[in-house]
Amino acid sequence: MSEKIALVGIGKIAVDQHIPAITASNEWTLAATVSRSATVEGVEGFADINAMLAARPDINVVSLCLPPQPRFAYAEACLQAGRHVMLEKPPGQTIAEVQALEALATSKGVTLYATWHSRAAKGVAAAKAWLSDKAVQRAHITWREDVRKWHPDQDWVFEPGGMGVFDPGINALSILTEILPQPVHLVGAELSFPANRDTPIAADLRFSGGVTAEFDWRQQGPQSWNIDVATVAGTVQLRDGGNRMMIDGNPVAGGDLDEYPTLYAQMARCLRAGVSDVDLSPMVHVADAFSLGKRQEVEPFHF
């Protein structure tokens, strides 16, 4: 049976990924949208979340595609109304916000799913399986992309709660925390803040266990979303945001990018099992980076 779902925040990721994934799935029916400015043809549209929750008691599931800053109030309203909720990444502005949502979901007996779309990339499960019985010697993340290309005019990323370069960087951290056989913790960081902005445009991170990361939003030309994990048995190389996996240059896993269908299939599984799926470990690393990070000021940034 197809489950009715409402989609909230009809912006870039909703249009690029969520609507196609829902529309293509037999498990889901897009039954309503909530947006201050946009509608989806053939789908009932609301401008206000509380109006949708009141008018459509037949919709049990809400997927929130908003930026992290306004997301908590929307999620809280949905959970209070007894709806199951799916959150875009990062699941909130702060760890405590998401913990509050998780407690509310538990008290209401509904599902909360904090999605990490990069964990659904095609090489991630293979990397996790291969590393599961290995000792990691060192690892390095290179996440370098052009913010003007991927977040055109999205000023929220540079506002408090928007996380700056950690908005894409947390995708790498969601993979790292998924594939490493033993957890690591941050030991040092340098964060580069544009003189006119409140969040960093670049970050260099050092973790325990020889793990390092470089995130940079000023990349021109070729973009890099790479993770290398070295062990005595060989080096796992994840490329294209985790979508291709090699060991010492030999392809092991990969394929067409279809992260969002995987997320909606997982939400359906959570509903059937009556469980939540909330892992905050990527956000812990980001919070630690803001806590430990040495700040340096760099040239102002304008879209």
Ligand code: NAP
């Ligand atoms: P976006 O296009 O800038 O915003 C999404 C929508 O959220 C907007 O169109 C707007 O919808 C609503 N919104 C924005 N600010 C709001 C506010 N203050 N109050 C209420 N609604 C507001 O952002 P996005 O790129 O789709 O990203 C949204 C989330 O998806 C982020 O957490 C991001 O990390 C994640 N994500 C993005 C990408 C990507 O490639 N862009 C990829 C993966 C994940 P209405 O005008 O319809 O109300």
